[in-house]
Amino acid sequence: MLTFYHAPHSRSLSVLWLLEELGQPYAMELVDIRAEGGPPESYRAIQPHKKVPAIVDDGTVVTERAAICLYLTERFPQAGLAPAVGDADRAAFLTRLVYSDAVLDPIIATAMHKLHYDPRGFSFGSHADTIANLAKWLGEHPYAAGERFTAADTQLGAGIHFGMTVAGVLPRLPVFEAYMGRMVERPALQRTMRKDQDLATGLRQA
Ligand SMILES: N[C@@H](CCC(=O)N[C@@H](CS)C(=O)NCC(=O)O)C(=O)O
Numbered sequence: 001m002l003t004f005y006h007a008p009h010s011r012s013l014s015v016l017w018l019l020e021e022l023g024q025p026y027a028m029e030l031v032d033i034r035a036e037g038g039p040p041e042s043y044r045a046i047q048p049h050k051k052v053p054a055i056v057d058d059g060t061v062v063t064e065r066a067a068i069c070l071y072l073t074e075r076f077p078q079a080g081l082a083p084a085v086g087d088a089d090r091a092a093f094l095t096r097l098v099y100s101d102a103v104l105d106p107i108i109a110t111a112m113h114k115l116h117y118d119p120r121g122f123s124f125g126s127h128a129d130t131i132a133n134l135a136k137w138l139g140e141h142p143y144a145a146g147e148r149f150t151a152a153d154t155q156l157g158a159g160i161h162f163g164m165t166v167a168g169v170l171p172r173l174p175v176f177e178a179y180m181g182r183m184v185e186r187p188a189l190q191r192t193m194r195k196d197q198d199l200a201t202g203l204r205q206a
Pocket residue numbers: 009010011012033038039050051052053063064065066101
């Protein structure tokens with residue numbers, strides 16, 4: 001049994017989207033990240049920082065979005081959501097999968113919190129370089145890994161959606177808008193958005 005630890009309107013949306021793309025059965029546990037004092041201490045046994053997402057697959061715990069993403073694509077290879085080892089698109093897939101968490105996420109967070117820092121002193125570098133890099137890639141390729149949708153798009157797409165539409169700290173560049181246009185056409189993302197909103201408003205139970 002696969003259990004997914006989620007909080008609506010949070011970073012775990014990207015994994016919810018991936019699960020919807022995979023179409024495999026899973027149980028959901030809601031984690032109240034907005035409770036005073038944060039999630040219960042008992043949750044630390046699953047996610048050491050008490051953050052979402054996390055998954056538990058028949059007793060095996062996986063945390064960190066990029067790791068969860070890789071784990072799930074390997075667990076359900078028949079979905080074809082990751083270029084296999086040796087595939088020419090594998091490098092692009094891994095690069096943008098990790099980039100979404102290691103660079104884009106902190107770039108968005110630092111912009112939201114108006115933090116000023118020397119980009120050369122931080123692993124994620126500058127806001128301008130990040131935007132230029134993503135705009136160049138998406139100007140030349142329709143998807144995160146190249147010519148076809150993969151699990152890396154659930155992570156990159158969720159990040160760009162949040163940074164551009166929710167947080168308003170990424171520019172509404174035509175290449176970003178066009179990319180998100182391709183993403184929102186996907187029935188799995190439409191289901192994800194409806195589910196997440198219903199969970200947030202209490203219309204749906206986990
Ligand atoms: N490095 C983690 C970060 C996840 C993360 O930041 N989760 C936020 C959700 S937006 C969270 O659970 N925050 C609750 C808290 O810090 O108490 C990942 O990529 O999986």
